Amino acid sequence: MDYRTAEDQVIRYRAFAGMVGEATNVGVTGDELDVYDVFDTLISDMSKAMPPVACRNGCNQCCYHPPLVTSLEWSALYPHLLNLSPVRQELLIEQADALRPLTKDLGALRRRVLGADRAEAIGDFSMQCPMLIDGKCAVYAGRPLVCRGYGQTLRISGDKSVFFGSNLAFAHMRENFPEDTALPLFDPYVDRISALNEASAGTEAFLPQWLWAHIENNAFVPEAIIRPAF
Numbered sequence: 001m002d003y004r005t006a007e008d009q010v011i012r013y014r015a016f017a018g019m020v021g022e023a024t025n026v027g028v029t030g031d032e033l034d035v036y037d038v039f040d041t042l043i044s045d046m047s048k049a050m051p052p053v054a055c056r057n058g059c060n061q062c063c064y065h066p067p068l069v070t071s072l073e074w075s076a077l078y079p080h081l082l083n084l085s086p087v088r089q090e091l092l093i094e095q096a097d098a099l100r101p102l103t104k105d106l107g108a109l110r111r112r113v114l115g116a117d118r119a120e121a122i123g124d125f126s127m128q129c130p131m132l133i134d135g136k137c138a139v140y141a142g143r144p145l146v147c148r149g150y151g152q153t154l155r156i157s158g159d160k161s162v163f164f165g166s167n168l169a170f171a172h173m174r175e176n177f178p179e180d181t182a183l184p185l186f187d188p189y190v191d192r193i194s195a196l197n198e199a200s201a202g203t204e205a206f207l208p209q210w211l212w213a214h215i216e217n218n219a220f221v222p223e224a225i226i227r228p229a230f
């Protein structure tokens with residue numbers, strides 16, 4: 001792997017972007033046909049050759065915006081949730097219930113996001129993700145794509161590409177990375193999941209909405225529902 005110059009980096013990123021175009025699943029096969037696997041391999045490939053990004057073990061800076069999750073991502077995440085101990089599942093139910101006063105707001109936001117530019121629609125809406133327990137993601141291995149890419153990628157916005165992450169992470173990069181560092185575009189991975197999700201008649205919703213749709217009689221239902229009535 002060669003990351004010496006920004007040109008080398010862009011060549012590597014393009015190779016991964018090409019690979020994800022061939023991916024057929026999300027979090028199922030754990031190989032080059034799995035969008036998560038391709039993306040995680042890209043990030044681990046980069047991190048061997050470049051300075052560490054601001055994310056550190058226990059950092060949860062990205063967990064205060066409501067993650068928008070596709071049906072395919074929820075299906076990949078749900079088994080991780082069901083594997084948690086009963087005590088942790090109870091805690092997640094409590095945390096999801098504590099957000100129920102936001103039901104209407106999230107419903108309205110979801111309708112706006114599905115019909116408009118999502119970054120603009122989400123704007124400054126913030127809430128702690130109900131999957132956070134003791135400051136850590138309870139379902140880290142199954143977390144959605146947006147949580148995997150935050151703080152280390154670029155997103156296309158109009159005719160520009162902009163850093164996808166917090167101001168703190170951006171400042172960290174400016175300080176610690178060589179000036180001519182290139183970062184990978186996140187869009188090919190997001191687009192691939194959207195295409196696969198659409199092809200499987202999936203939907204999208206915010207993570208608390210998925211949780212609410214899977215709680216019955218104060219317990220999680222035994223299987224992921226692909227298209228709940230949000």
Ligand code: SF4
Nearest residue numbers: 063129131132137147
């Ligand atoms: S799913 Fe996990 S990583 Fe993503 S926002 Fe929630 S707690 Fe953070």
